[in-house]
């Protein structure tokens with residue numbers, strides 16, 4: 538029994554019931570109740586409507602709706618803020634399965650996560666977006682490159698800032714280093730983050746990729762905030 542058990546006993550993070558034999562990470566009852574977005578089979582879905590005009594967008598999808606009253610906020614928060622990587626990997630695998638079933642791997646050359654500033658990554662111990670992007674790339678059999686985009690600016694936690702303020706704060710925060718340009722040019726890139734809220738971070742990352750000559754950009758996130 539490792540330290541992981543002490544930090545995270547085998548409780549379902551959604552309903553907090555003890556997991557039984559055969560259940561892993563999330564109980565079967567909650568899984569059958571997962572608030573899927575179905576964006577992967579829905580053209581011009583709300584995520585695409587939000588991001589269109591911000592980037593040369595091809596497709597956008599999220600695994601689930603992140604509603605204020607929903608118990609499904611808990612597993613996303615536990616992954617993002619409490620460092621439960623295994624839970625993040627598990628949810629990413631659920632998303633990867635949906636993208637694969639919808640043929641996304643035929644339209645993607647490279648999977649890239651939204652980067653964290655090195656200081657934040659050091660504080661947290663990992664980049665949560667890279668945990669998701671690694672799982673998606675591996676499931677789809679597509680190349681994964683976690684350091685294509687570099688975060689230049691340290692931006693403070695933005696959850697309480699308004700949309701316009703957030704957009705200004707993050708614009709120009711990212712770039713593609715010269716040594717990475719050849720990996721990006723002419724490629725169809727899947728940009729991955731944990732939660733899609735205003736799209737400001739994704740827009741700023743997409744600008745760096747577009748400036749580096751990528752062909753088009755698709756977006757995948759675990760959660761979509763309604």
Ligand SMILES: [Zn+2]
Pocket residue numbers: 549550551552553554563564565566567568
């Ligand atoms: Zn449950």
